[in-house]
Amino acid sequence: ETGVTQSPTHLIKTRGQQVTLRCSSQSGHNTVSWYQQALGQGPQFIFQYYREEENGRGNFPPRFSGLQFPNYSSELNVNALELDDSALYLCASSGSFGLADNEQFFGPGTRLTVL
Amino acid sequence: DQQVKQNSPSLSVQEGRISILNCDYTNSMFDYFLWYKKYPAEGPTFLISISSIKDKNEDGRFTVFLNKSAKHLSLHIVPSQPGDSAVYFCAASRRTHGSGNTGKLIFGQGTTLQVKP
Numbered sequence: 001e002t003g004v005t006q007s008p009t010h011l012i013k014t015r016g017q018q019v020t021l022r023c024s025s026q027s028g029h030n031t032v033s034w035y036q037q038a039l040g041q042g043p044q045f046i047f048q049y050y051r052e053e054e055n056g057r058g059n060f061p062p063r064f065s066g067l068q069f070p071n072y073s074s075e076l077n078v079n080a081l082e083l084d085d086s087a088l089y090l091c092a093s094s095g096s097f098g099l100a101d102n103e104q105f106f107g108p109g110t111r112l113t114v115l
Numbered sequence: 116d117q118q119v120k121q122n123s124p125s126l127s128v129q130e131g132r133i134s135i136l137n138c139d140y141t142n143s144m145f146d147y148f149l150w151y152k153k154y155p156a157e158g159p160t161f162l163i164s165i166s167s168i169k170d171k172n173e174d175g176r177f178t179v180f181l182n183k184s185a186k187h188l189s190l191h192i193v194p195s196q197p198g199d200s201a202v203y204f205c206a207a208s209r210r211t212h213g214s215g216n217t218g219k220l221i222f223g224q225g226t227t228l229q230v231k232p
Contacts, residue, residue: 004158031218033218033219033220035220035222040224040225041224041225042119042121042204042206042222042223042224042225043159043204043220043222044222045219045220045221048218048219055218056218056219058219090158090159092158092220094218103161103164104161104218104220105161106151106158106159106160107158108156108157108158109158
């Protein structure tokens with residue numbers, strides 16, 4: 001059983017650019033959630049995808065968007081990057097839609113730096 | 116609006132002693148609570164959880180206590196080991212279906228635990 005993987009591990013961009021982060025969910029999991037963790041803070045929920053549909057969104061602007069593919073892998077896209085977007089982006093997968101008590105398995109994260 | 120708070124940024128304990136990590140929440144609609152551990156360069160790892168219908172859940176050296184009236188939960192680690200040194204996050208969730216937010220975890224800011232040999 002493979003765990004949650006994310007790519008790339010590190011990324012440096014400049015203000016105004018666009019970025020795409022990728023996540024492969026754990027085998028058998030159909031739900032992917034994305035979180036942003038700023039330095040010294042806990043992870044903040046961005047959105048969740050279930051069977052290729054967005055299911056729930058946190059307090060993030062529309063320039064944060066995502067996709068989920070038929071194999072349940074997912075992308076997080078951020079347009080018009082701002083300095084405050086610098087953070088660790090975490091992807092978590094879980095097995096069943098809608099059940100918070102299904103453990104969310106986190107990937108190692110992508111460290112994004114915006115200059 | 117910080118709905119989940121961990122007011123102690125750090126905690127240092129001696130190996131073999133008890134570690135107690137605390138977490139407070141404000142939203143009475145939360146009905147499921149989790150603790151995650153995070154090492155540097157790794158994603159958070161699930162430790163233990165508790166439903167709001169319980170006041171205690173135990174798993175080996177880890178016990179979580181929930182006080183709903185005080186909106187407070189704590190994680191006890193006994194005995195503490197140097198390998199427990201990490202950042203600990205508490206998280207809360209609502210299991211209400213249809214809200215569009217099912218499965219969304221609200222995290223605290225984290226507490227860095229150092230267990231000294």
